[in-house]
Amino acid sequence: MIAPAVAADVAARLLRPVAADTSAVDCHIGWAGPIALPLGDERAVQAACGIMHVHGRAAGRPVPLAVDYATATAGVLAAQGVLAALIARARGARTYGVRTSVGQAALLALAQYLAAATTDDGPAEPPGRGTATFTSADGVRFECETFDPLRWRGFWDRLGADRTAAAQGWRPFQQRFATATCPLPTALHTAAGRAAFSAVRAAADEAGVSVVAVRGDPGPPDVPPFALTARCGPGPDPRARGGGSAGPTPDRPLEGVRVVESTRRVQGPLAGHVLHLLGADVLRIEPPGGDPMRGVPPIAGRCSARFSALNAGKTTTEIDLTTASGRRAVHDLVATADVFLHNWAPGKAAHWRLDADDLHATRPGLVYAAASGWGDRMPHPPPLGTDYLVQAHSGLAAAVRCADEPPAPSLMTLTDLLGGLVCGHGILAALLTRTRTGGGCRVDSSLLSAAAVLPRPPQRPRFTPLDRPARTLDGYLQLGPAARTQLQRTAHAVGLAASAGPNEVLARLSNRPTRLWLHRLAEAGLHATAVCTDLRALVQDPRFHRALATADHAVPRAPWEFA
Incomplete structure (x- = not known):
């Protein structure tokens, strides 16, 4: 099985600007991780874990993303794991290695969709198809x-x-x-x-x-994943190593780190979620009456399932940031915090006098993280910095489609997810810097900078008929690399003459159930993967039990194992 080289390349790129010996942590990236399936390439992961299904909802059938999205996401997780391990070591822990996988990255990317699909409130699958392009x-x-x-x-x-x-x-x-x-x-x-x-x-x-x-050129924008601006500090001090009395544990390298976040929608909450999964204590600032997203169906227990997927486990306080007393309350919270995170609209931080300089005056060792849509790469006033507009402008909308499809953003929120993960990675890089200098840092990231993290070929790929999921009698089947390219072997495995063409193979596959073809192809030494077409089935599948937890809805488990 070929190791996920794309993930290793993404991790290396994200770790390159970090002023630390990242090679001191042994990092392993697998394909399946705790998922008990023989996943050995990006297409297999997209098929088994539901990415093809969610991306294909707008088309009414499973559709693969034409980029290595899950593999690149695993690379970001791996880089985060390395930094978290180094932070834990700087705080006295004996942590030397981290493991993650492409399968776990795929499930994390689908966290909100899994949560929504596995509640009892409303239909499991949204009705209708279509895009807003x-x-x-x-x-x-x-x-x-x-x-x-x-x-x-x-x-x-x-x-x-x-x-x-x-x-x-x-x-x-x-x-x-x-x-x-x-x-x-x-x-x-x-x-x-x-x-x-x-x-x-x-x-x-x-x-x-x-x-x-919508750009037709799939090339990525020339923008770094994040920008870290360090403030001069007096040198390492105990408060810069974690904040509270609790220290790191093997599974919670950020135990004792205090995070205050004022975020909304996906990008910012996900960054805080990552830090929480790594052990940090995260406090959310919400407006009076609470975040309106809490009441958006489907509801799981007493809260929106989608909101819960990114915010469960965080504590909450309600503050009116438009008032002077509210802004003083933020300073009071920041005085004992290690990280302050927001994804406010452009200009809000300065208007409220809650920008980095303002909060560093209260807490010099603070890591101040600002996540945005565009960063400083668009003329003023910029368009709304949302996932689909960023996909359109960044070339990602072209990259995720094969050459015979018109460019269009995936309606799976790709840059929101990557944007939250890249922001979280930048915060970890700043926390690691702070253990050495004792000074605070500012971290800037954006949806646009996250889109640039995703590797893309210079030209959009051309799919053959066998590259797309094949319809079977009871579902869909994604053929593996050998089965897609070695047509004679595949034809023989499904009972056809060696001269059969791809359309004959597809017609044959449509006449029998998926399980039968998995067995026949495996007997011929050819790999294939059943395509998930119902996210609820993942929760019921024992092969996913070590990767998914269930409460009021399904939740991907933390995607790292530390040693």
Whole structure:
């Protein structure tokens, strides 16, 4: 079995700027980890763990991402594990190695979708198919974004769309972040197709809606994953090594580290979630009345399943940041914290006087982390910094599609997930720096910088018929590398003549159940993987029990093992 080289390359890239001997920690990246399946490549992991299913919801069938998304995510997790081990060692622990896997990375990437699918509240699978990628009259593919229904209506009014269609489209448009599908009325696509892109942009500007053209070039943006700015410190001191009296343990290298976060949606909460999984004590600041995302269905117990997937285990306090007393309360919390994390809109930190310089005046050794959509790479004012707009602008929307598909963002939130993980990695790098210098640090990361982490080929790949999941009598089957490329062997294994073509093989596969073909192909020495088409099945599958926990919903277990 070939080791996941892409993951090792991503980990090495993320560790390169760290001023420490990262080779002192033995790091192992596997394919399956605790998942009891013979997973040996990216496609197998995407198939078995549900990525093909979620990415393909908009198409109504499993579709592979044309990039090594799960493998690259495992590389980020591996780099995080190395830094966490080094931090634990600097704080007195005897931690020398870390293990993670591509399969665990895939499950973590699907945490919110797993949570939503495994509650009793509402349908397990969202209805309908479709995307929110539009094409203008002059052939420009574009994404639009707004969180305001009045701006949404104003945009479509200016494009001459039927108001009923616009009203019907608002709910699936907003829910696409949760459902990974967007069944919009055809009338909206028709209205967009009647206007030149210049008119679309003008309508968006007048309505206050963000519009971004979808790049056809899959190349990544030239931006570092994160920026770390260290402040001068007096040298190492006990408070810089962890904050509280508790010390690191083998499974919780950040035990005793105190984190205060003021975050929303996915990117920021996920960064805090990573630190919590590593043992940190995380306190969430929420507005009076609590984070509105807590009440978004489906509900698990007394809270949104999707919210719980990223925030369970954190403590919470309600503070009105718009008031002077609220901002003083933040300073009081930060005075005994090690990390302050936010993903506020651009300009909010300075407006509230809660920027890095402000909080470093209260806690000089603080790690101050700001996660954003675009960083400083877009003109002012930037478009909304959301997952799909970043995918469109960064070339990721082209990279995730094969060459015979038009570029379009995946409605699986790819950069939100990577953005949270990269932010968490930057915080770990800053915490490690602080153990040496005693000084505080500022960490800046963005969805755009996270998109740049994902390796991409210079040209979009061309899929053969056997590259896509094959329909069987009762599901789908993803053929392994040898089965896809050695057509004669595959034809013989399914009972056809060696001269059979790929379409004949696909027709044959469609006539028998998945389990039979897995057995026949294995007998021929060919690997294949059953494609997950129901996330609930993962929880019921004993082969996933060591990778998934269940409470009110399914939860991926911490994706690292330390030794």
